[in-house]
Amino acid sequence: MNTIRFRDCNLFRLVMLVILPALVIIWGCNQGSYYSAMISTFAINILLAASLNLVNGFSGMFSMGHAAFMAVGAYISAFLTLDPAKKASMLPGLPQWLIDIQLPLLVALIFCGLAAALVALLIGIPVLRFKGHYLSVATLGLIVIVRAVLDNSDTITNGPRGITGLPKVATAPVIFFVLLLSLFIMFRLIRSQYGRGLIAMRDDSVAAQSLGINLTLKKISIFCISAFFAGVAGALWGHVQTVISGQFFYYSMSFKVVQISIIGGMASLSGAAVGSLFMTFVPELLAPLESGFTIFGVTLPSMYGLSNILMAIFLILVIIFRRQGLLGSSEILLESWFSKETYTSLFKKEEYQKLAAAFQRRPKKK
Secondary structure, eight states: OOBOOGGGOHHHHIIIIIIHHHHHHHHHHTTOHHHHHHHHHHHHHHHHHHHHHHHHTTSSOOOOOHHHHHHHHHHHHHHHHSOHHHHHHHOTTSOHHHHHOOOOHHHHHHHHHHHHHHHHHHHHHHHTTOOTHHHHHHHHHHHHHHHHHHHHOHHHHOGGGOEEOOOOOOOHHHHHHHHHHHHHHHHHHHTSHHHHHHHHHHHOHHHHHHTTOOHHHHHHHHHHHHHHHHHHHHHHHHHHHSEEOGGGSSHHHHHHHHHHHHHHOTTOSHHHHHHHHHHHHHHHHHGGGGGOEEETTEEEOOOTTHHHHHHHHHHHHHHHHOTTOSSTTOOHHHHHHTOHHHHHGGGOHHHHHHHHHHHHTOBOOO
């Protein structure tokens, strides 16, 4: 006889995976600008890792060029949302119509995503012919190209000095609204016929092609969709930091997103949230150790970089002992967030009975 588990109880999911995280996020945003910025960065990291998982986890390809699409989104957002007077003085090389325009953030995000998707389309047509590590190296080359263009276009991007003074319009509520909307779209996409085709291509490309799946179209389309959400995330990141430059969107940024994806699980959109939780908050908690600490009466000296070393060790352990990531292919988070049953369980008597049975470890009734 099967025993009722907590994860099978919609009421338990509502409390632990919806209400409790929402309360923690709301509380953190009210603790000051530092914590609010950390939570906003956490949400952006989720969006970045989830969009990367569309390619790396569900299509069978392995891209390392996410930072390039972030950069495109961040700079397009700056062009569209900055004050016209500031653009005229800082970016005189922009066309006059682009200098005069100033859009709301939510409208600008659409154009940021489309611009990143267009770059992905242009680079994807020749690059997606590669497979395995050849594709990874090619997408790393895209980062170098984008960085070179940004650093050498003085009148358009202000060169290596970057763009400062971006309007701080990406508040935590706005970011979480964009995140949840994006995750819902990605979740429905993966659960659709299109998503099943992607998974078939990942598992066996020859069998998928024999069933009539156009592999080239699938690869290019999911690469562009992934880039779209990366461009949106890059725009949000730029407005949180208020300063953007080509140096921020280089190898280190791409490697960080890949780490988040691997830790949480590449074959799971929910894994992006778990990986982001580790990569955003754990290094901050470990940072005080770098200035020295006392353990068992022994005072250890300052060890700069200790938090990075510990996170690297953790990543190695995950790769060795949990190769599929912490969540594997589970979608327990998104299934809880976007399921009607989760929210209606609050008004159903049988859900309370099921939760009580889970506490008592009683078997399911047939």
